[in-house]
Amino acid sequence: DQQVKQNSPSLSVQEGRISILNCDYTNSMFDYFLWYKKYPAEGPTFLISISSIKDKNEDGRFTVFLNKSAKHLSLHIVPSQPGDSAVYFCAAKDGGGGSNYKLTFGKGTLLTVNP
């Protein structure tokens, strides 16, 4: 079963506009969430994260919102730039306590920012 879902395989936006990437999760034990960006032929790069005790985290043009009651998080990119075109992965940490953890990833959303 898919515990982290990114229901939009792709998203296309105009340069300068806002990009909103969505992610839903089902596991209530997830306590930390991350977004990674991946360019072709490269490994994923960490972008931004949020702890379950917060509902918003901001880093420059990137903001992540967490709605725990809805088990939903979103990544906002404002303003979008052509260099932001990449696959974005949502990931969640399944701690279960202690140091044994793993990251559970969504299938990714391909963002295309058109000039």
Added chain:
Amino acid sequence: KAGVTQTPRYLIKTRGQQVTLSCSPISGHRSVSWYQQTPGQGLQFLFEYFSETQRNKGNFPGRFSGRQFSNSRSEMNVSTLELGDSALYLCASSLGAGAMIVYFGPGTRLLVL
């Protein structure tokens, strides 16, 4: 500081063969985890090693195995390759087991014919 390195970057094998992939973590990082990326399934967790011990394992068959050496370098082995094993295999390192953020290498692209 050098990033995570993986060798080889590309590999072609035939069904039934076995393969070994290598990963060198960022200097000072002691935890290494492995993921498989396929178009249909996204990134799926294979296993994590810390201090030469497997700490966590994903839902993959026993044909997938790994190990970690005293210098934190890690290897992943897949025996009796199947066509469905064709994927990008990503290694990620972090300072310690349970670290919140992991840093990925560029991956090894494996094609099984």
